[in-house]
Amino acid sequence: MAWWGWRMPTVFADQARVAFAIGWAATGGPLTDRVKAASMAAVALAVSHADAPGVIEATMQLGSLEGTWAQVYARREDLYRQHGATVLAAWQALVANGFDSATVVGAFRRAAHLTESATTDDQRRRREREAAAIAAALAALHRLLADTGSEPYRELITAVEQSVRDGVAEGTAGAIAIVAQQLGHAGTAFDQAFIDARTAVTDLEQYQAQAVQWTKKTGEAGARELGRRLARQADDDASASDMVATADDTRHDKGWLATTVGAFTDWMIGHAFALGATAVYAGLSIGSVDWVTVGGGGVCPRCLELENGSPYALFGAPSPPAHPRCRCVAVPAGPVASLGLFAQYLTGG
Numbered sequence: 001m002a003w004w005g006w007r008m009p010t011v012f013a014d015q016a017r018v019a020f021a022i023g024w025a026a027t028g029g030p031l032t033d034r035v036k037a038a039s040m041a042a043v044a045l046a047v048s049h050a051d052a053p054g055v056i057e058a059t060m061q062l063g064s065l066e067g068t069w070a071q072v073y074a075r076r077e078d079l080y081r082q083h084g085a086t087v088l089a090a091w092q093a094l095v096a097n098g099f100d101s102a103t104v105v106g107a108f109r110r111a112a113h114l115t116e117s118a119t120t121d122d123q124r125r126r127r128e129r130e131a132a133a134i135a136a137a138l139a140a141l142h143r144l145l146a147d148t149g150s151e152p153y154r155e156l157i158t159a160v161e162q163s164v165r166d167g168v169a170e171g172t173a174g175a176i177a178i179v180a181q182q183l184g185h186a187g188t189a190f191d192q193a194f195i196d197a198r199t200a201v202t203d204l205e206q207y208q209a210q211a212v213q214w215t216k217k218t219g220e221a222g223a224r225e226l227g228r229r230l231a232r233q234a235d236d237d238a239s240a241s242d243m244v245a246t247a248d249d250t251r252h253d254k255g256w257l258a259t260t261v262g263a264f265t266d267w268m269i270g271h272a273f274a275l276g277a278t279a280v281y282a283g284l285s286i287g288s289v290d291w292v293t294v295g296g297g298g299v300c301p302r303c304l305e306l307e308n309g310s311p312y313a314l315f316g317a318p319s320p321p322a323h324p325r326c327r328c329v330a331v332p333a334g335p336v337a338s339l340g341l342f343a344q345y346l347t348g349g
Helices: 005-027 033-048 055-098 101-111 124-147 151-182 191-199 204-233 240-248 256-283 301-308 340-345
Strands: 288-290 329-332
Touching: 005 033, 055 124, 055 151, 055 256, 101 124, 101 204, 124 191, 124 204, 151 204, 151 256, 151 329, 151 340, 191 240, 204 240, 204 256, 256 329, 256 340, 288 301
Parallel strands: none
Antiparallel strands: 288 329
16 A cells, blocks of 8 residues: 555545535534534545545535524524513413412312312322312413403513414525525525515414413413412312412423423424425425434434324324424425525525
8 A cells, every 4th residue: 555545535535524524614514513523423424435527526415404403493493482471471471461270270170179188099089189289270371361451461472473474484494495405505594594584474363373272282281380389289288378389380491381381382383383384395396305303312212203104295294393393394306406596595606
């Protein structure tokens, strides 16, 4: 072997690493842990196929792919954090304005006969207690949401509506970036695509209707979560004052309200994101999509099953998210001819 032979893998690895970095940097995406891991994997793959034609160009494309996804997910996570905090604050204001924890606990304790002397608990009794606690909490939340003319309610609906609208706009921008990357373009004008998608909506009734539906779903889920917590306290012979403290706990990040609102706001924005993406794919006459997970060890069996079942017809396909905190997305299953009217958002070569 010539004296330089042992250096070839190192030199080629450096070239592949630079190629990946160029592809990633052209997208403007953040340097996440996933991008770093992808870079290492891409370089190793390039070295193992060093004699294949076009391997450096392919490595650059992998960098572009990971950069695009990193940007899509980073923007999406920012949206979750922003609207999650806003919607939670609106819920907290609504609950503080008219949710009577003592009434809820009192109704539950009367229905569950918790003022009687202690009796042996069994599975049936626990189920009855949980049902009684949930019923009491549901009644209180329904009364609260029935006052649609109150200022806290209107502010909550507005916060939820804006979350849905922004989720659709971000889904639109993300889908444009995904299709652009598949066509070999390194970057898109994310911010402009988001702004245009958001301002293009003139009929807000659809978002208002969705906001009311999601608010009702969230409230009912919150009532069930509070009911389960009260029932568990009853199993532990907690006092009425302890139960009232649990029902009053709406500020703690692990309290019943924050837990529920966080999960459902996340689910709601993910659903809106999918609506925006689907509209882009339909506008480009894309007929089928693949369900794509984020990979790694945290993917649930249901999402893996959906990914393995790809492709799906665009309309009638399972729409992500499959559950709260789901980060799966739908992407075009086949080649895309062009970006059509969305080509105005291309920024990369």
